Amino acid sequence: MNARLRDVAEHAGVSVRTVSNVVNGFRYVAPDTRTRVQASIDELGYRPNLAARTLRHSRTGLIALVVPEIDSPYFAELAARTVRIAQHRGLTVLIDQTDGDFERERLLLHGKRGQLVDGVLFSPWAVAPADLAARTDTVPLVLLGEHDGPAPVDHVAIDNVAAAREATRHLLATGRRRIAVIGVQPRTLNASARQRLAGYRQELEAFGLAPVVDRERPVRRLHRSDGYQAMLELLDSETPDAVFCFTDQLALGAMRALAERGLSVPDDVAIVGFDDIEDGRYSVPALTTVSPDKDQIASLALDALAAQGKPPRSIIAPHELIVRATT
Amino acid sequence: MNARLRDVAEHAGVSVRTVSNVVNGFRYVAPDTRTRVQASIDELGYRPNLAARTLRHSRTGLIALVVPEIDSPYFAELAARTVRIAQHRGLTVLIDQTDGDFERERLLLHGKRGQLVDGVLFSPWAVAPADLAARTDTVPLVLLGEHDGPAPVDHVAIDNVAAAREATRHLLATGRRRIAVIGVQPRTLNASARQRLAGYRQELEAFGLAPVVDRERPVRRLHRSDGYQAMLELLDSETPDAVFCFTDQLALGAMRALAERGLSVPDDVAIVGFDDIEDGRYSVPALTTVSPDKDQIASLALDALAAQGKPPRSIIAPHELIVRATT
DNA sequence: AACGTGGCATGCCACGTTGCAAACTCGACG
DNA sequence: CGTCGAGTTTGCAACGTGGCATGCCACGTT
Numbered sequence: 097m098n099a100r101l102r103d104v105a106e107h108a109g110v111s112v113r114t115v116s117n118v119v120n121g122f123r124y125v126a127p128d129t130r131t132r133v134q135a136s137i138d139e140l141g142y143r144p145n146l147a148a149r150t151l152r153h154s155r156t157g158l159i160a161l162v163v164p165e166i167d168s169p170y171f172a173e174l175a176a177r178t179v180r181i182a183q184h185r186g187l188t189v190l191i192d193q194t195d196g197d198f199e200r201e202r203l204l205l206h207g208k209r210g211q212l213v214d215g216v217l218f219s220p221w222a223v224a225p226a227d228l229a230a231r232t233d234t235v236p237l238v239l240l241g242e243h244d245g246p247a248p249v250d251h252v253a254i255d256n257v258a259a260a261r262e263a264t265r266h267l268l269a270t271g272r273r274r275i276a277v278i279g280v281q282p283r284t285l286n287a288s289a290r291q292r293l294a295g296y297r298q299e300l301e302a303f304g305l306a307p308v309v310d311r312e313r314p315v316r317r318l319h320r321s322d323g324y325q326a327m328l329e330l331l332d333s334e335t336p337d338a339v340f341c342f343t344d345q346l347a348l349g350a351m352r353a354l355a356e357r358g359l360s361v362p363d364d365v366a367i368v369g370f371d372d373i374e375d376g377r378y379s380v381p382a383l384t385t386v387s388p389d390k391d392q393i394a395s396l397a398l399d400a401l402a403a404q405g406k407p408p409r410s411i412i413a414p415h416e417l418i419v420r421a422t423t
Numbered sequence: 424m425n426a427r428l429r430d431v432a433e434h435a436g437v438s439v440r441t442v443s444n445v446v447n448g449f450r451y452v453a454p455d456t457r458t459r460v461q462a463s464i465d466e467l468g469y470r471p472n473l474a475a476r477t478l479r480h481s482r483t484g485l486i487a488l489v490v491p492e493i494d495s496p497y498f499a500e501l502a503a504r505t506v507r508i509a510q511h512r513g514l515t516v517l518i519d520q521t522d523g524d525f526e527r528e529r530l531l532l533h534g535k536r537g538q539l540v541d542g543v544l545f546s547p548w549a550v551a552p553a554d555l556a557a558r559t560d561t562v563p564l565v566l567l568g569e570h571d572g573p574a575p576v577d578h579v580a581i582d583n584v585a586a587a588r589e590a591t592r593h594l595l596a597t598g599r600r601r602i603a604v605i606g607v608q609p610r611t612l613n614a615s616a617r618q619r620l621a622g623y624r625q626e627l628e629a630f631g632l633a634p635v636v637d638r639e640r641p642v643r644r645l646h647r648s649d650g651y652q653a654m655l656e657l658l659d660s661e662t663p664d665a666v667f668c669f670t671d672q673l674a675l676g677a678m679r680a681l682a683e684r685g686l687s688v689p690d691d692v693a694i695v696g697f698d699d700i701e702d703g704r705y706s707v708p709a710l711t712t713v714s715p716d717k718d719q720i721a722s723l724a725l726d727a728l729a730a731q732g733k734p735p736r737s738i739i740a741p742h743e744l745i746v747r748a749t750t
Numbered sequence: 751a752a753c754g755t756g757g758c759a760t761g762c763c764a765c766g767t768t769g770c771a772a773a774c775t776c777g778a779c780g
Numbered sequence: 781c782g783t784c785g786a787g788t789t790t791g792c793a794a795c796g797t798g799g800c801a802t803g804c805c806a807c808g809t810t
Contacts, residue, residue, distance in 0.1 A: 098538065098561060100766060111790050116768060124788050141559050146539040147483065148766035150474035151795050158517070167503035167701070169496065176494035179520045188539075190485070190517045193506045211425065211796095212473040212515075232468050234425060320705040348705050355707040374494070375702045378647040378675050380682040427796060438760045443798060451758050475796035478765050538766095 099140040108136035119144060158188050159401065160213045162204050164196040164221040168318070169345065169373035171219065174240070178217065178394040185398060187214075196317070198222035207233030215401040221286065236404035238397045242288040250400040250408045254388045254415040256288055260295025262417045263340050263368045263386055268303050270423055272338035272366055275300070276311035278326040278350055279318065279342025279370075292342050292370065311336060315346065323349025331357055337365060338423070344369035344376040344385055351379065351422070367422040381421030388415045426467035435463035446471060485515050486728065487540045489531050491523040491548045495645070496672065496700035498546065501567070505544065505721040512725060514541075523644070525549035534560035542728040548613065563731035565724045569614040577727040577735050581715045581742040583615055587622025588629075589744045590667050590695045590713055595630050597750055599665035599693055602627070603638035605653040605677055606645065606669025606697075619669050619697065638663060642673065650676025658684055664692060665750070671696035671703040671712055678706065678749070694749040708748035716741045 101119075105112045110133060117125050118133040125133075136142075150156045161178055163171040179189045190213060194200040201223045209216065219240040220228075225247040231237070239251035267275050277296050281289040297307050313330055315322035323346030330336060331353070341347035347369030354361055361367055361381055369376055372387030392413045400411060428446075432439040437460060444452050445460040452460075463469075477483045488505055490498040506516045517540065521527040528550045536543065546567040547555075552574035558564070566578035594602050604623050608616040624634050640657055642649035650673030657663060658680070668674035674696030681688055688694055688708055696703055699714030719740045727738060 101768095102766080112766095113768080113790055114788085117789085120768080124786085126788060129788080143534050143538065143560075145478070145766050147474050147477035147481070148795090149768080151472070151478050151765090151797090152767050152769085154474070154795075156474065165503060166493070166506060167496070167499040169494070169499070169702075172494040172496070172499035175518070176492060176520060179493060179518055180522075183520070188517055188519075190515055191502070191506055192515075193503060193510070195507075207468075207470050211470065233470075320701065324705070348702075352705050352707055374647065375675075378651070378679050380679055380707060428798095429796080439796090440760055440798080441758090443796095444759085447798075451756090453758060456758080472796050475765090476798085478767090478795090479797050479799090481765075 098145070099142040100145070101142070104133065104136045104140055104142050107140060108133045154211070156212060156214055157186060158190050158213045159215045159217060159398075160190050160192050160204070160209055162192045162194060162201070162216060162218045164194055164219065166191055166193055169375055170343065170371045173373060174219075174390050174394060177390050178398070181391070181394050181398060185402075187398070194221065196221040202227060205231050205233065205237075207235065209235065211235075215404070217397050217401065236401050238400045238404075240393065240397055242291050244287045244290070248408050250404070250411065252393055252397045252400060252411045252413055253288075254393075254413050256291035257295040257298070259370070259386045259388075259415050259417070260292040260340070261299040263370070264296045264299035265303075266384070266417060266419065266423060267338045267340065267366055267368060268299070270338075270366065273305065274311070274334070274336045275338040275340060276313065276330055276336040277340045277342065278313045278315060278323055278330070278346050280312050280314040282314045282316070289342055296340055310334070318343045318345055320345050320349035320352070322346060324353045326350065327353035328357075331359075335359070335365070338367070339365060340368045340370075342370050344371045344373045344383060347383055347385070347422075348375060348379055351383075362422050368417075369422075372418060377420070384420045384423040385418055386415055387418045389413050425472070426469040427472070428469070431460065431463045431467055431469050434467060435460045481538070483539060483541055484513060485517050485540045486542045486544060486725075487517050487519050487531070487536055489519040489521060489528070489543060489545045491521055491546065493518055493520050496702055497670065497698040500700060501546075501717050501721060504717050505725070508718070508721050508725055512729075514725070521548065523548040529554060532558050532560065532564075534562065536562065542731070544724050544728070563728050565727045565731075567720065567724055569618050571614045571617070575735055577731070577738065579720055579724045579727060579738045579740055580615075581720075581740050583618035584622040584625070586697070586713045586715075586742050586744070587619040587667070588626040590697070591623045591626035592630075593711070593744060593746065593750060594665045594667065594693055594695060595626070597665075597693065600632065601638070601661070601663045602665045602667060603640065603657055603663035604667045604669065605640045605642060605650055605657070605673050607639050607641040609641045609643070616669055623667060637661070645670045645672055647672050647676035647679070649673060651680045653677065654680035655684075658686075662686070662692070665694070666692060667695045669697050671698045671700045671710060674710055674712070674749075675702060675706055678710075689749050696749075699745060704747070711747045711750040712745055714743050714745045716743075 101112045101115050104115045115133055118130050182189050215236040217238050228247040237249050239249055242253045242256050279289055300307055313326040315326050327350035347367050369383045369385035372385045376383030376385050396411050428439045428442045431442045442460055445457050509516045542563040544565050555574040564576050566576055569580045569583050606616055627634055640653040642653050654677035674694050686692055696710045696712040699712045703710030703712050723738050
């Protein structure tokens, strides 16, 4: 067992309270008392017991980051930034991975984490606004990423419709006309995908083009393999001259399919991705993509957690289209 | 404030202890008492206070995973597996990110986490065995990855020397003779890099080739940009016919440099990486690599944490060479 | 009628910490 | 010389939980 305040107190010949005062830097402690107590602390290797502190303060300094999969590059990069910024603010991040499983998401929403965390940053995959509204847990919650419908919680996201329009506009501006998309979600649940699709359609229509159903390819998940598969299917019907992929991972998978079929990017087919993950910067050719400001997202989300109690807000983080070599 | 055992007790008209018995599934609780208490629990939305439980049991169910950067794909994939396996075992993982900073690593080793975690999985970058030996903290610790010198802690790693020899042997077997490496660490600290270099040299010598100093390229970190840079430098002196990169990220950076210089992989230059990250499976061409069994690493490390108290062991996880299209 | 037994419920306490308020010391001031 | 107050130290209680031991009751046995 580790040394407790009491052990230190006995060792230094003072009261428990005085040791506590030293540990917490209380002002009115005589210099030599402080020195003596500190010596005992060092000698006994005393470390404050965080459980006891937490019990006293009902505050843990922990926040949970809930994501479908931490090894998906977008979430990994977001997690890295969240952890870093949280560290600066004296918070520690605990990772919960749902694998996109509805039941696991629901459990976490409804307080599986108990009093363990001071707040939850939640990147939903399967749960719907209705599930959020039914929440009884009182731990502050901030949603990461798009969601629609009126959910009574803060959420931080970029403007997906605008971003998708910019991506599509860029493809149109470079002369492409047969523009496909990869990343439509079969279930209507994923709001980000829906908004990106909406933006794409809006921009096509604004340009005077009618959407072609066959060019809007669904995927099950957002992995490279899904993009690869969808691209192959797309090529089987008609070869588009551009593909707007709803994530960079899908785009990288699609590019591999194109390479295997001997098609050149961007000469035969232009590609735009979404997320600006590190891999896209080093792919050959380098990927044009919509870049959400991940530092801002993490930072704004932590702000929102800290500011809870106020009426829920929708917070828009900045994004930008980064043109590289695939368009 | 959330409901406490006492609130539930009052609401149900029983003692606090009885509620506790219900919550913990104690045998001797009358069925209708149990029902009544459960109803009160549901109505009040009672959740056990983990801090209090922890204080009582001196066990948190948390373990820390300490890595240089969580968004480096290898660590992201390792973290994903660790989190998943830990969940199965009733543990929650908390991520600490050191950015490879010596001071941050030292702090974590010496108990910054206090009594918050039941164990630490530590993937060191900057700290040396001596720092480990000087550790006073009593929280169980398991090192992930190579380290040499006698450190009095468990560690889990693959056989880096053997793996590097296999990679080199494979390149030799495909007829390559001017084999360079990228990933040597300028400081002698990183043991993995040192062992991979040793394996490479051993295999060359066993084949009757003398190592060429100029072909052993150092890097500062293990990012794509480092591999890119190192490859460019390598091309400025002499074009090797193969490069063994100490991580897949370095390899992907190197491949980008080769593409820019108009060199073909694998025709002009063969590439072998190390880590088997997802990106390498979808790069064009797909990357030949040494694949450490990450599930085994995570699983063995958690076993080792659970089994602490016994004399420290070196645990070897399996690996295999996966031949794809870059060789 | 006394006794034993098994089922069930409860009170007390400790886990390690800190807030609160009181108590004590000592020099300065009227 | 008494009083005041700043500086310093302390004891007590409480945060929410669960281990322990004990108490109580109904029922069956001797």
